Amino acid sequence: MHELVEFAVEKAQELGASYAEARFEEKSGTEIVMKNGNPEGLGILADRGIGIRVLVNGGMGFASTNVLTKESVEEAVKKAVKLAKAAAKLRNKPIQFSEEDFHQVFYEVKMKKDFRDVSAEEKMEYLKLIEERVKETGVNVPMRFLRYGDFMWHKVFMNNEGALVESLIPRVSVTYNLVVFEEGQMEQAPFVQRAFSGGLELIEKDKPWEWAVKDVKALQRLIKEGQKPPEGKVDVVISPEVAGIAVHESVGHPYELDRIMGREAAQAGESFVKPEMLGERIGSEAVTVIEDPTIPNSWGFYLYDDEGVKARPRYLIREGIINELLMNREYAAYLGMKSNAAARAINYNREPIVRMANTYLAPGDYSFEELIEDVKLGVYMVSFNEWNIDDRRYQQRYIGREAYLIENGEIKHPVRRPILEITTKGLWSSVDAVGKEVEFYPGTCGKGEPGQGVPVWMGGAHARLRDVVLRR
């Protein structure tokens, strides 16, 4: 496949591209769906193709094909060049890329238990285990949607500036939607996912069936014992899961430089952050937010991005100060900077754009008990359902699924649907203490058009927000 990739890059240059890259991708894997105890079916993923991106006269063109012949690839290269030339005419300023150091590397994530050696029947056992364990709790769960997925993601990236990056990254996940129905009331844990880069040993160690049991028991308790949450100004302790969604939505997204510069304005929106806000305070000193693609076995794992730039941890907020933006080569060049390897594409037929990988609230030095013990009145929000944020990433809302009252330093009964609707600055300025332990939760981050759902982890440590308004 290297030959075809190299051919594409050379051909594009011959046709007049000042910059050319080609990316071969192949995904092969399995999907198994079970609905209410019935195996719905088996899906085999076998997708491969090549995408070519070029700059000609400062215009950008992209074309892809899944017909892997020289003729078809040449046709795609011609289209990309032609599109770039035409696009250049409708530009005020030519597109330029930042200068980077490139490498020729191969890397892979090893599996201890290789999913390619395991039968579909055996993989189905993970879902059956969820069915059985949930049934054993005695909780009435009339609707159960379960999904197992794995795939090997093989990429070969090459550009005309010396980059050649080949990677093999296996990914495994289990997802569930569970509806608990008790005493005429209904609570739901939708699209809960456990997901990793690596082999089946990670699923077996993580035990999604135990997460499912924890969820249905918590929802049953919520129905039986749940009371109204307190209203008005209280303290709120958020779990790593809630901290995760909050850093993803209100820190990761608004720090994407392509969005800040308006490139995503018609789709995922713009940002309240501007480049001149680097160095400004956005949160309390307790708040540090890190974006790190290199965390081993993470769902958002990579070591080189899809422009061939070497990845590293990025400190988006350091002790409350806006520190770094997420960049690809095009937008790093606007600021005269180097890319920090945030360019990702979900498939060969998509362009790399600025994306998150694994975003988390960095740990502080509080134990969980210390976070709780001097809260007079508040709520501990463990998990969330409904959430959203405006397209400048400033006004957001999170509704608790599993949540508890905190009274005089003690965790009490469950509370129903506490609503935290708050601004980004309001949220991060309210944090007065952060816990010691970091946990991660997987998600699929949406952006781009056509949409590119990329695997990410979100997480962090527990955090305590002082005096925020909670609604019912």
Add this chain to the structure above:
Amino acid sequence: MFEINELILKKAKELGFGDVVVLAYEQNRRQVRFANNEITVAKNWHTQKVNLFVEYQKRLASTTLTALDEKTIEKTLQMLMKSVKNLAPKEDYYGIAEGPFEYKDIPETFDKAIVELDEPNEYVEVAINAALEEGAKRTAGVLYTDHNKLYLTTSNGVEAFDEGTGIEISIRAFIGDEESGHGTNSVRVLKKFDPESAGRKAGEIAKMAVNPVQGEAGTFDVIFDPLAFANLMSYMSFMASAFAVEAGFSFLVGKLGQKVANDIVTIKDVGNMPNAYGTRKFDDEGVPTRETTIIENGTLNTYLLNTSFARKYKRETTANAGLLMPEAWNVYVEPGDYSKEELFSEVKRGIYITNVWYTRFQNYVTGDFSTIPRDGAFLIENGEIVKPIRNIRVSDNFQHILESIEALGKDLYHIHWWEVATPVFTPYVLVKDVGITKATK
């Protein structure tokens, strides 16, 4: 492609599979993306693929083939057989449709002029210029052209072909950071394409939205622009699928034959509508697409079904296969008899919401959700728009929204864009007593 389909079908039957569906695609899609009034990237996709669905003694498997040589086909089928053989059966599987069927040509779904269109950038310029003329400072958006060929062969005697084209644009116009508007236009034949109207609407709303003030929380009568209501309806279309109902992703669970909306509300899926972006001649089993009334005068009439679900529920298929998951083609909200002006004159104190995004559910089965207005939103007093507002959220319940629909406009708009993946035809809609919240701190 039919030769390849036949080959796959023959080999699958030889291996012992029962029901087999072979759905081949040839797609040419072109995209021009623009932002800050200039093109950011232009793209072209050429895809050849076969979606393959097989059944072996009630055990189901599916895959997509992209390499179409005989060796790959054989290897894939053998692998599918090996994988499904040991799986437990899907006990509630009841087969696929019995063909053959007769198909009618659907007007305005194919246009040679779109296939032959060399370069669509002029349409982008038209939309951008219209928005700028209305007062916008920046625009961003996307234009697509589509040319698709569909070849379907099934083990139940179906051999069907469809060819379609399309061109569409979505444009957002900005004045400052918080003043924006959005317009779209999606058609299947070139002469009906009107990028100017999309740009003009985006620009007009952006201009109206200058200097917005913080909106207030409370309960308001809301006029949803077609763009905004289409977003809610695209979620509704997913929730009408029998699969979503069984899996717990729908507020329509257990409500067949019950009132789920106001009497004036009739919502359909129309798979064979002329000049609509989701129109196809047949569903994934080969059943000719048709009109299905999901909600009739407020009562839930049917879920969207394929043959297997239909047999399970002792009904007729609604021609919405998706083999595992039935899906809507074009959602159609029956119009009312109000002009836009009459609709506004019904509102003493309310809000006009031109667009929403980020619709998320607290609980799919109860239908509790929120969604965020984006682009211009406006306070209405005594039928008149009095000022632009910002930073509000619609926080309500899906069924409550449907039950509270008070009036419907008489003109329908075809909406299809990034946030409305299933095309929707909807008028302006007036909904009473909608929950509005805002962020504090």
